[in-house]
Amino acid sequence: MNLLLLSDEHFLSPTTASISGYQFQHLKQVHKAEIGDTVKVGRINGNIGEGKIIEIHADHALMDLHLSITPPQPIPITLILALPRPKMLKRILQTIATIGVKHVFLINSYRVEKSYWHSPLLHEDKIRENLILGLEQGIDTILPVITTKKRFKPFVEDELPAISENSRVIVGHPKASVPCPQNLTEPVTLIIGPEGGFIPYEIDLLCANGAESFNLGPRILRVEQAIPALVYRLLADQALSIG
Amino acid sequence: MNLLLLSDEHFLSPTTASISGYQFQHLKQVHKAEIGDTVKVGRINGNIGEGKIIEIHADHALMDLHLSITPPQPIPITLILALPRPKMLKRILQTIATIGVKHVFLINSYRVEKSYWHSPLLHEDKIRENLILGLEQGIDTILPVITTKKRFKPFVEDELPAISENSRVIVGHPKASVPCPQNLTEPVTLIIGPEGGFIPYEIDLLCANGAESFNLGPRILRVEQAIPALVYRLLADQALSIG
Numbered sequence: 001m002n003l004l005l006l007s008d009e010h011f012l013s014p015t016t017a018s019i020s021g022y023q024f025q026h027l028k029q030v031h032k033a034e035i036g037d038t039v040k041v042g043r044i045n046g047n048i049g050e051g052k053i054i055e056i057h058a059d060h061a062l063m064d065l066h067l068s069i070t071p072p073q074p075i076p077i078t079l080i081l082a083l084p085r086p087k088m089l090k091r092i093l094q095t096i097a098t099i100g101v102k103h104v105f106l107i108n109s110y111r112v113e114k115s116y117w118h119s120p121l122l123h124e125d126k127i128r129e130n131l132i133l134g135l136e137q138g139i140d141t142i143l144p145v146i147t148t149k150k151r152f153k154p155f156v157e158d159e160l161p162a163i164s165e166n167s168r169v170i171v172g173h174p175k176a177s178v179p180c181p182q183n184l185t186e187p188v189t190l191i192i193g194p195e196g197g198f199i200p201y202e203i204d205l206l207c208a209n210g211a212e213s214f215n216l217g218p219r220i221l222r223v224e225q226a227i228p229a230l231v232y233r234l235l236a237d238q239a240l241s242i243g
Numbered sequence: 244m245n246l247l248l249l250s251d252e253h254f255l256s257p258t259t260a261s262i263s264g265y266q267f268q269h270l271k272q273v274h275k276a277e278i279g280d281t282v283k284v285g286r287i288n289g290n291i292g293e294g295k296i297i298e299i300h301a302d303h304a305l306m307d308l309h310l311s312i313t314p315p316q317p318i319p320i321t322l323i324l325a326l327p328r329p330k331m332l333k334r335i336l337q338t339i340a341t342i343g344v345k346h347v348f349l350i351n352s353y354r355v356e357k358s359y360w361h362s363p364l365l366h367e368d369k370i371r372e373n374l375i376l377g378l379e380q381g382i383d384t385i386l387p388v389i390t391t392k393k394r395f396k397p398f399v400e401d402e403l404p405a406i407s408e409n410s411r412v413i414v415g416h417p418k419a420s421v422p423c424p425q426n427l428t429e430p431v432t433l434i435i436g437p438e439g440g441f442i443p444y445e446i447d448l449l450c451a452n453g454a455e456s457f458n459l460g461p462r463i464l465r466v467e468q469a470i471p472a473l474v475y476r477l478l479a480d481q482a483l484s485i486g
Binding site: 002072095098099100137138139140177178179180182183215216217218219220221222224225226227228229230231232233237240241242243 | 245315338341342343380381382383420421422423425426458459460461462463464465467468469470471472473474475476480483484485486
């Protein structure tokens with residue numbers, strides 16, 4: 001945790017917050033925090049700054065906050081992801097938040113098993129919990145917006161064109177002959193398939209609706225590896241706030 | 244598992260292998276394999292090809308093998324990594340193998356806790372097990388070589404210059420003002436610090452021994468995210484066999 005990310009319910013006043021739960025445990029056990037210490041703090045969808053510990057109790061601490069730094073610029077990528085296996089979803093949500101992607105559609109695909117849609121990890125509060133963990137790692141405050149779409153064809157035909165308007169739409173596909181683009185500065189809609197990949201019908205439908213397919217070399221990465229690999233390969237320095 | 248990776252002990256003859264353990268379970272449960280089916284198979288440090296199932300027993304199967312395809316070209320990166328927390332090490336070893344890095348040094352650093360060096364995951368057979376899982380994901384056969392170095396200063400001063408000879412030596416450092424290089428075709432020695440980063444003394448010593456520091460933007464990635472992000476950002480298409 002590189003940032004303690006607070007939501008509205010933590011705030012007792014605009015400059016005072018009460019920290020409990022895993023964040024309080026982290027303060028005590030990792031930071032060995034004592035009264036007077038300061039830690040990096042952010043407010044969900046707000047600023048970043050410092051929190052000074054003013055009281056420590058058995059199960060919570062009080063902090064004085066000074067939040068004056070704006071969070072890093074979002075990554076200009078909308079991510080469309082075939083719903084991952086529940087086991088992977090948690091880490092993938094954290095990765096998305098850490099990297100700075102703010103708009104994500106979890107979609108159906110032939111190789112997405114129906115049972116994945118019933119995972120408790122898709123409950124709103126579980127999604128939020130993992131996004132917050134990811135933001136705390138990446139030192140950001142802006143919660144990504146995760147939308148689920150359970151029908152592939154209507155999504156691609158009826159919604160993708162509007163979602164991806166004014167962006168470069170690309171889909172990873174091991175059999176594509178075009179190499180992954182680089183140094184992009186314009187907005188990107190990045191589509192990543194399920195384990196085993198999209199089936200040819202799905203690739204064809206995506207390409208008929210504005211997507212270009214590309215390859216990332218012979219190695220098949222896991223989704224949680226492919227997301228950082230693709231985001232950092234596709235974008236120019238300025239889009240990643242590098243340098 | 245995108246490849247069934249076999250070691251010498253699986254081979255009954257140069258073209259016949261016996262599959263048991265988790266690989267047999269995967270064949271039965273995921274591939275629902277039957278006699279006559281073929282699956283993608285590789286031999287550790289050898290070729291890739293097809294295995295045809297010729298017998299299925301209670302706890303093993305026999306395969307006829309035809310291995311004629313050479314594995315993908317290694318990634319021209321030597322990775323020097325501050326020893327990660329045991330909890331992360333397993334996934335990091337898998338990631339390294341999946342991505343195609345073949346030479347890794349796990350080193351000490353001020354922020355590496357002493358207890359990490361006693362993790363059972365550092366036992367040779369556990370390292371090998373996780374590397375094989377990573378290679379099976381990435382469809383590769385060449386086992387990475389993992390070396391541990393428990394003393395930072397002697398490693399950097401006495402060994403790094405020889406290890407990194409004829410390569411570009413770079414170290415990720417959030418405070419560096421130089422952006423992460425791109426499109427490299429020459430060999431790279433990539434140095435990644437622990438959670439919390441290298442301390443200034445360590446960065447200085449690395450830079451005094453040939454390393455350049457660079458930044459990857461404001462977001463702090465986990466090591467298992469930083470490895471794919473950096474490898475795919477640093478290298479040119481040809482070094483990644485893309486296109």
